[in-house]
Amino acid sequence: MEKDIYDCVGIGCGPSNLSIAAQLYGTHEVRNIFFERKSEFSWHSGMMLPDAGLQVSIFKDLVTLTEPTNRFSFISYLHQHGRLLTFLNAQFSQISRLEFAAYLKWAAHSNENINFDEDVRGIIFDGNHFAVQTSRRKVLCKHIIIGVGIEPYTPDFARPYADSETHFHVYEFAHKPRQVGGRRVVVVGGGQSGAEVVLELLRRTGMEAPCQVSWISRRDNFSPMDDSPFTNDLFTPAHSNFFYRQDTTFRKAFLKRNELASDGISEHTLRSIYQRLYTMRYIEHSPMQVSLMPSRNASDVWREGSAWTLASQHLVSNTEEKHKADILVWATGFRPAAHPFMGALGRRLEREGSEIRVDRDYAAIWAGPADRHIFVLNAARSQRGLADPNLSLMAWRAQIVINRILNRPHDPKLDADAFVYWGTLEVN
Known part of the structure; x- marks a missing residue:
């Protein structure tokens, strides 16, 4: 029955999918469930060295850029744990990565729509719905959100x-x-x-x-890293949308030229x-x-x-x-994680180089109904630009996906302001 069908199923619970889960929390418009194979939330735990700092602003958390009053903001986390004032008085030049990881874990384990220790084994499409088989159950849904994150890269010879x-x-x-x-x-x-x-x-x-x-x-x-104001404009919705409209040659050269902006x-x-x-x-x-x-x-x-x-x-x-x-x-970086659970469904997805081709709303281009979507997060750097694997636009991207699921018209306010005009001027 339709009431037993989820509007969306999220696979993986890293920051990208956690942002969507946080912004969907409490809404009755989108019936959602998220699966994470690990038994509890962790985020790059093997890289949590004592003095490691976050390289983005605290406002680029799960929700603040799109929903500043959302209960899952970093400010709410500090307030709930009784340390907002002392955090401000400490005047950190950058937030500890350990503390941000603790914030993400708090958000993940405070959301009952997120299920840990449940591995997605396979997905098929029956012509109308996706059937998601996990290690514990089988669920049907209208949309899939893939947010399985990244995996370590080492050279082939090593x-x-x-x-x-x-x-x-x-x-x-x-x-x-x-x-x-x-x-x-x-x-x-x-x-x-x-x-x-x-x-x-x-x-x-x-x-x-x-x-x-x-x-x-x-x-x-x-x-x-180039952390100057105009370089940070490369991590705005305006630039992400501009980058998406360019051809492959431009994108590849741009990413190479601006490598130090993100790496x-x-x-x-x-x-x-x-x-x-x-x-x-x-x-x-x-x-x-x-x-x-x-x-x-x-x-x-x-x-x-x-x-x-x-x-x-x-x-x-x-x-x-x-x-x-x-x-x-x-310390040779990362690449988008594989999707073994896609099985034969993966062959119905269009590719752009090593990436799944996505549209402007991060929905995969695939051989399926136009009202059924497979969203792919944190895996389209060559299509979406420097910010794609970064935390900077996580909340904005989540809202884009949610609006697409709800079939809402594009909200221009989501694109935000930028001082730099990236495109060409229209000739009158």
Whole structure:
């Protein structure tokens, strides 16, 4: 019966789907349910280092940009836990990533429409409804929202050795044994996550300190994220919509040119590393050997006894180098997670390169009825721009999806104001 059919089923409960669930909470217009295979909410738990900070404003939470009075805002979280005033008085330059993760967990476990420890095994379409089979039940729905997030990326040559105690992706760093005292550690990757691991290693002293830390990056230098106001206009609805209208050639070149707008290192982290190096060299006279090596492209890795050898190519001199490591950490980024639960349904989706092609409202272009949608979140960077995998437009994107489900006309207020006019002027 129609009352037993959900309007939407969400697969995964990372921040993207959590934003939709938060904005749907309490509404009777959209019957919704979300499934998460993990037993409780977690967000990049293996990267939760003590001093790691969030790189976006606290207002770019689950709901504030579209519903400032929603009960699941970060401000509401602070108020409910009795620490709003002390948070303000602390005058943090950036919010702790640990605290933001705690906020997300609070929002997830306060929403009874989110079901944990329930894995989606498969989806079929019967011509009228989607049938979603989980590890516990089967439900029918009109729309699917895929928000399964990202998965760690390591180069093909390194993948056979990954996930050991001494060779792993930065995604697992906080979960690995902390015994690095007297050992050689190599970190590959010149972005924020690599920088945070290097800083954490440099702060270790005494018996806990490694004897050597090497930091390798393909970039010309260890470069800061561009966090200036006009660069932040790239993370607005206006630019996302402009980017979507451009051709593939423009999009690809634009993303490459503006890489540091989203994948640089925060100035706070860079300054902390530099100051720590100063203290180690001139004040503490630390015996730790630290090698900062940009302009290197890692090309191969192999085991030699109990250690690792990493081969890299110097991109200026074109010479090969070898780096010895007892522990090798790959801070080489992420890619959208796979969708094995889609099965044969996945073949009905159009593709744009490695991505599922989406329309302006993040609905997949597919061979199915026009009133049945498969929304794909956090997996369209080459179509939607720099902000797609970022938290910045999460609440805005959620509202776009909800409006499409309700068949509401596009609300121009959602696009917000921007000082930069990205398009061409109309000629009268």
